[in-house]
Amino acid sequence: MLVKTALEAGYITCQTCGKLSAIDVVKCPLCYRNLAPRQLKSLQNTLAWLCTAILLYLPANFLPIMFTQQFSQYYSATIVGGVIDLWQQQAYFIAIVIFMASIVVPIIKIVILLWLVVSVKYYREHHQKQRSIMYRLTEIVGRWSMIDVFVVAILVALFQLGGVITIIPGPAALAFAGVVATTMFAAKSFDSRLIWDHVNTEGKQH
Amino acid sequence: MDDKIACLECDLLIAPPILNAKQSAYCPRCHALITAKSYNNLQYSLAFALSGLLLMLVANFFPFLIFDSQGQILNMNLWQSAWTLYQYEEHFLAFLTAVFIIGLPFLLCFTLVYLLFPMIFLRKLWFSGQTVARVFFEVRIWSMSEVFLLGVLVSLTKIMTMADVRVGISFWAYVLFVFCLSAALANLDRYRFWHYTQRIINLQRGHHVS
Ligand SMILES: [Zn+2]
Ligand SMILES: [Zn+2]
Numbered sequence: 001m002l003v004k005t006a007l008e009a010g011y012i013t014c015q016t017c018g019k020l021s022a023i024d025v026v027k028c029p030l031c032y033r034n035l036a037p038r039q040l041k042s043l044q045n046t047l048a049w050l051c052t053a054i055l056l057y058l059p060a061n062f063l064p065i066m067f068t069q070q071f072s073q074y075y076s077a078t079i080v081g082g083v084i085d086l087w088q089q090q091a092y093f094i095a096i097v098i099f100m101a102s103i104v105v106p107i108i109k110i111v112i113l114l115w116l117v118v119s120v121k122y123y124r125e126h127h128q129k130q131r132s133i134m135y136r137l138t139e140i141v142g143r144w145s146m147i148d149v150f151v152v153a154i155l156v157a158l159f160q161l162g163g164v165i166t167i168i169p170g171p172a173a174l175a176f177a178g179v180v181a182t183t184m185f186a187a188k189s190f191d192s193r194l195i196w197d198h199v200n201t202e203g204k205q206h
Numbered sequence: 207m208d209d210k211i212a213c214l215e216c217d218l219l220i221a222p223p224i225l226n227a228k229q230s231a232y233c234p235r236c237h238a239l240i241t242a243k244s245y246n247n248l249q250y251s252l253a254f255a256l257s258g259l260l261l262m263l264v265a266n267f268f269p270f271l272i273f274d275s276q277g278q279i280l281n282m283n284l285w286q287s288a289w290t291l292y293q294y295e296e297h298f299l300a301f302l303t304a305v306f307i308i309g310l311p312f313l314l315c316f317t318l319v320y321l322l323f324p325m326i327f328l329r330k331l332w333f334s335g336q337t338v339a340r341v342f343f344e345v346r347i348w349s350m351s352e353v354f355l356l357g358v359l360v361s362l363t364k365i366m367t368m369a370d371v372r373v374g375i376s377f378w379a380y381v382l383f384v385f386c387l388s389a390a391l392a393n394l395d396r397y398r399f400w401h402y403t404q405r406i407i408n409l410q411r412g413h414h415v416s
Pocket of ligand 2: 217218233237
């Protein structure tokens with residue numbers, strides 16, 4: 001059986017509504033999205049977003065995410081510090097949730113997307129199915145990394161109301177929101193159809 | 207052109223699935239979901255979106271968290287986390303928080319009603335329906351209300367030993383809102399939605415010709 005893509009049959013697939021249009025149509029007639037056979041500069045844009053994410057990941061983890069002020073004492077906490085505190089308070093489950101969402105997920109997401117970009121560029125015809133699954137995974141888990149930023153936002157608001165403690169947001173909070181946003185943009189820039197292009201068709205390209 | 211569709215994730219040409227309530231359709235090559243099994247799913251989506259709208263309104267008028275500090279009872283409302291960030295000069299972060307946890311989730315519910323109500327009951331689209339629908343599908347991934355909810359639970363655990371904090375009515379409304387929004391989005395099948403949109407457009411064109 002010969003596998004044929006919409007592009008090979010002379011159609012452009014709209015990535016928002018799925019409508020097929022002839023190859024020379026510039027705007028989707030159903031949802032008015034601008035059409036291109038494949039997302040423009042997909043690999044370059046993905047790489048650019050990933051580099052930004054890596055640069056932001058450093059301040060996000062090494063600068064304090066919040067400052068705690070109690071009487072005249074002043075503490076600062078990083079994301080990792082917060083996880084260690086939770087672990088020592090024996091809140092193991094939540095410590096693991098935060099550790100996964102804030103530290104593991106962004107790294108895994110960046111690594112997977114880098115691997116996808118490299119594999120589309122150099123190893124076209126291996127493990128397509130696994131790569132598709134990985135791509136879907138990065139799309140689903142990315143948003144959950146925002147959890148620590150929200151925790152800071154809630155604590156800051158709660159302790160501003162009253163009490164002996166004051167909590168002030170640190171610079172890592174914004175940097176971390178930046179990591180989440182840039183990895184989401186990176187995933188969006190990556191065109192998963194590139195994984196499958198030039199596979200299993202008549203003229204294999206190398 | 208309309209007798210074929212393509213997988214959005216790998217571009218494989220396939221025959222359009224026959225819309226059957228009991229079966230899901232997956233791409234034979236990359237296993238991406240083409241259309242989910244369902245029964246009247248757009249109607250469900252509309253019902254959940256409408257409930258979500260009401261619950262979000264409720265969530266705005268009651269305390270979200272209640273903080274007991276040395277005999278003083280202090281209320282924190284839903285907007286307070288974003289507003290306090292703004293007061294601490296974290297303007298951009300405050301803006302993102304407000305958009306991700308309140309603005310966008312509310313707009314998604316509103317947009318769903320705007321799109322699905324005329325589609326289901328009037329067989330038409332309201333003003334700019336097609337553009338609104340496209341923007342909806344493009345921004346829906348940025349709605350993070352369920353992440354915020356998990357964040358609230360983590361915060362409560364974190365400060366359990368330090369302060370006496372209870373949840374308010376607004377919190378429960380928000381929990382139900384998150385449930386409704388998730389159910390509305392889960393019942394909104396991309397393939398069916400655009401399939402019906404196309405049918406309505408064809409119908410309107412037919413009327414103009416005759
Ligand atoms: Zn379209
Ligand atoms: Zn596919």
